[in-house]
Amino acid sequence: MVTCRSPKPDPRSLLQHGPRIEVEIGPPIVRTSSGPLSPGFNPSGAGRFSKMPALIDTGAGRTVLTPEAVTRVGLRQVDVTRLARAGGINEDAGVYVAAIQFPRYKLATIEVANIICCELPEQPIQCLLGRDILSRWLFTYNGRTGEWTIDEEDIAAWIDPV
DSSP: OEEEEOSSOOHHHHHHHOOEEEEEEESOOEEETTEEEOTTOOTTSTTSOEEEEEEEOTTOSSOEEOHHHHHHHTOOEEEEEEEEETTTEEEEEEEEEEEEEOTTSOOOOEEEEEEEEOOOTTOSOSEEEOHHHHTTEEEEEETTTTEEEEEEOSOOSBOOOO
16 A cells, blocks of 8 residues: 655745645557557657646536647547536536656556546646546545545556546
């Protein structure tokens, strides 16, 4: 089992900004007999992993990236879904396939996950980690101490589509 902890326990920061974690997003990782392969990689920069701040969001059913992050990483759209947001706003949103890594933590890489693309207004983050990712972990939010922790056991390297 792997346990990760928030970088600096701070009740005010956790209350104001929520639990944040640095992630790297890139094209899905496909395993072949000769080893892992990231399809869609190209030397121009699109298709490479990109670091970005993420907010762990227990209210989000799915993991979300901003349009800017999707473009920077060079992800390909694979579907469209109807997205319901707080305030009753429904809209169509693109679905992309990506891999997610956690460079500062010893959490397992998620080699294949469906990601939703939409604007995150007034947020200084480019990714929301939703319950699709959280379902892999035991996530603890301790507001009194200003800490959060993630406990992870050995699990599959993909997220089942919702």
